[in-house]
Amino acid sequence: MLFEFSTNADSANQAYANGIAATRSIPKAEQKALGQYMTPPAIAEFMARRAVQGLGAATIRILEPAAGSGVLAATAIDALLGSADTPRRIELLLHEIDERLIHGLRHVCEALKLKCAARGVDLDYVVANEDFLLSATAREQQPLVDLVISNPPYFKLGKLDPRVTAHSYSVWGQPNIYGLFMAACCGLLRAGGRYCFITPRSWMSGPYFSAVRRHLLAHLRLDAIHVFDSRCAHFSGDEVLQEAAITWGTARAQEGPIAISSSYGAKDLDTALVQHLAPSLLVSPLSERVIRLPSPAKPAPSSKLTHGFASHGLKVSTGPVVAFRAAAFLRHEEAIDSVPLLWLQHVKAMAIEWPIKKKREHISVRAQNAWMLLKNEPMVILRRFSPKEDARRVTAAPYFGDLPGSVIGIENHLNYISRPGGAMSAKEVAGLAAFLNSQSVSEYFQAVSGHTQVNASDLRLLPLPSLTELEQIGALVKPHSPPEAIDEVVAQVLDLPLASERALDSLHA
Ligand SMILES: C[S@@+](CC[C@H](N)C(=O)[O-])C[C@H]1O[C@@H](n2cnc3c(N)ncnc32)[C@H](O)[C@@H]1O
Incomplete structure (x- = not known):
C-alpha cells in the first residue's frame, strides 16, 4: 500500500x-x-x-x-x-x-x-x-x-x-x-x-x-445540524446510499437556539441557508426525544407557534371504528338504531359531507359496540392518509356536532381532535381546521416526515397558535373556503408571509 x-x-x-x-x-x-x-x-x-x-x-x-x-x-x-x-x-x-x-x-x-x-x-x-x-x-x-x-x-x-x-x-x-x-x-x-x-x-x-x-x-447541548438532501452526493467517492446529517454539540452547556441547514451535497455547502430555532420546536419533550427538522428552504414552524394540543386541553385520537371488526354493525341504509359513521370519503378540506350514499355510512348502536362510538359534539376531523398527488399534506374538516344522534362513529382511517371533559367552541373548531389545512402546516409535515401519512403521534408534536388566534382564524374563515383563502386568513391572523411573498423574498435575498 x-x-x-x-x-x-x-x-x-x-x-x-x-x-x-x-x-x-x-x-x-x-x-x-x-x-x-x-x-x-x-x-x-x-x-x-x-x-x-x-x-x-x-x-x-x-x-x-x-x-x-x-x-x-x-x-x-x-x-x-x-x-x-x-x-x-x-x-x-x-x-x-x-x-x-x-x-x-x-x-x-x-x-x-x-x-x-x-x-x-x-x-x-x-x-x-x-x-x-x-x-x-x-x-x-x-x-x-x-x-x-x-x-x-x-x-x-x-x-x-x-x-x-x-x-x-x-x-x-x-x-x-x-x-x-x-x-x-x-x-x-x-x-x-x-x-x-x-x-x-x-x-x-x-x-x-x-x-x-x-x-x-x-x-x-445541540448547537447545529446540517442535513444532506441527496442520498449520495456527500460521499461521491464511495457509493454510500444513506441520508446523512452532521451534528454539532457542546458538553453540559446551557440550551440555546439550534442552527439548522441543509445542502444537496458537498458542492453547495457554502450557499446553504441557515435558520436558528428554539430546541423546543425541534426536540420532542416526550421520552422518545424525536428530533424533527424543518426544511431550511421552507419556513420553520413560526416562533409564534408556542402552544400545543396538550396545553390547549385538546386530545388527538384515531377513529375507533375498525371496519372489519365492526362489520356486524355497519349499514348502507339508515335504521332506527343507527347513527352516522364518518369515513375518509366524508372528510373534505373545511367540510364534512355526509351522507354520500356510497359507503356503509350508518352504524347501529348496541351494547356490544357502544365503546367504539363517540359523543356527538364539535371536533376537528382529519384524514390520516392523503394521496401523493394532493398538494397539501393535511385534509381537515370542522365538525360542529350537527349530524343526527347523541353519538357518532369515526372510522379508523381518520383522526379527530376533541376536548375531553369540556367542549370545543365553533370558532375553535373552524379555526383549528383552517390552520391544519394551511400551507404552513403542510410544509411542516413535508419537512418532518417522508411519508404522506399524518399520524396522531406526528400531529401531537405540531406547534400551534394560541387559542385566541385559533378563534380569530375561525371567525374569519368561511365554510368551504378554498386553500388560498385559508392561507390568507391564517397569514393575516398570525402575521406570517404568504407563500407567494416568501418566494419573492427568496428571490431578493
Ligand atoms: C466511516 S469510516 C471513517 C473514517 C475516517 N474517520 C474518515 O472520516 O474518513 C469508519 C472507520 O472506522 C473503522 N472502524 C470500524 N469499526 C471500528 C471500531 N469498532 N473501532 C474503531 N474503528 C472502527 C473502519 O475501519 C473505518 O476506517
Whole structure:
C-alpha cells in the first residue's frame, strides 16, 4: 500500500487520498463490514470549522474514535492552527480497528506534528489499533477530551455483540454501531467540550435510537445540524446510499437556539441557508426525544407557534371504528338504531359531507359496540392518509356536532381532535381546521416526515397558535373556503408571509 504525505501538501486532502487508495485495495465486502467510507475533505472542513470555534484552551485534546486515514483529525488540526486562539499544545487520540490503515495514520500524524511545530504548537499523538467501543477510553467514560470528531462506521450489530453489552445504556431494540459511537463519545467530553459527528440521519427518529437520543441530549447541548438532501452526493467517492446529517454539540452547556441547514451535497455547502430555532420546536419533550427538522428552504414552524394540543386541553385520537371488526354493525341504509359513521370519503378540506350514499355510512348502536362510538359534539376531523398527488399534506374538516344522534362513529382511517371533559367552541373548531389545512402546516409535515401519512403521534408534536388566534382564524374563515383563502386568513391572523411573498423574498435575498 502506498502512502503519500508531504508537509507542504494540504493534510486533509492527502489523508483522504491515502484513505481512498487504501480502501480500494481492500475487498468491497470487507470495506462494507468495517464501514470504511472516508469523509471528503470539503465536508471534513465544514465539520471542523464549526467544531473548533471558541475552543480557547492552551491544550486541546482531540479524539477521532474511528479514524480511518485521519481526514477528520487532519482537518480539525488545520482548523485549530487557522483559528484565532491557536492552542500551545494538541493531544491527538486516534482509534482504528483495521491494522491496514495504521501505518498510513502514523504518517499523517508525523506530518501533522511537523506542521504544528512550524507554527510553534506541540503535537502529541497516540494511534490505538483497537476496537474503540471495547477500549478502556470508551468503557471508563472519563470526561478528558475537548473535541470529538467522527465519521463512525454504520451497520447493525447483534444483541449479544460485546460492544452492545458494553454500551447497553444506549441500546433499545436493534442496535446500529454508529449509535453506540455517538453515545459512547458524549461522556468523554469535558464540560464545554465539542462534539461533531457525521452519521446517517436515522438516529433522529424511530424507537431504535431512542436510548441514543436520550443519552446524547442528557450530555450535550445541540448547537447545529446540517442535513444532506441527496442520498449520495456527500460521499461521491464511495457509493454510500444513506441520508446523512452532521451534528454539532457542546458538553453540559446551557440550551440555546439550534442552527439548522441543509445542502444537496458537498458542492453547495457554502450557499446553504441557515435558520436558528428554539430546541423546543425541534426536540420532542416526550421520552422518545424525536428530533424533527424543518426544511431550511421552507419556513420553520413560526416562533409564534408556542402552544400545543396538550396545553390547549385538546386530545388527538384515531377513529375507533375498525371496519372489519365492526362489520356486524355497519349499514348502507339508515335504521332506527343507527347513527352516522364518518369515513375518509366524508372528510373534505373545511367540510364534512355526509351522507354520500356510497359507503356503509350508518352504524347501529348496541351494547356490544357502544365503546367504539363517540359523543356527538364539535371536533376537528382529519384524514390520516392523503394521496401523493394532493398538494397539501393535511385534509381537515370542522365538525360542529350537527349530524343526527347523541353519538357518532369515526372510522379508523381518520383522526379527530376533541376536548375531553369540556367542549370545543365553533370558532375553535373552524379555526383549528383552517390552520391544519394551511400551507404552513403542510410544509411542516413535508419537512418532518417522508411519508404522506399524518399520524396522531406526528400531529401531537405540531406547534400551534394560541387559542385566541385559533378563534380569530375561525371567525374569519368561511365554510368551504378554498386553500388560498385559508392561507390568507391564517397569514393575516398570525402575521406570517404568504407563500407567494416568501418566494419573492427568496428571490431578493
Ligand atoms: C466511516 S469510516 C471513517 C473514517 C475516517 N474517520 C474518515 O472520516 O474518513 C469508519 C472507520 O472506522 C473503522 N472502524 C470500524 N469499526 C471500528 C471500531 N469498532 N473501532 C474503531 N474503528 C472502527 C473502519 O475501519 C473505518 O476506517
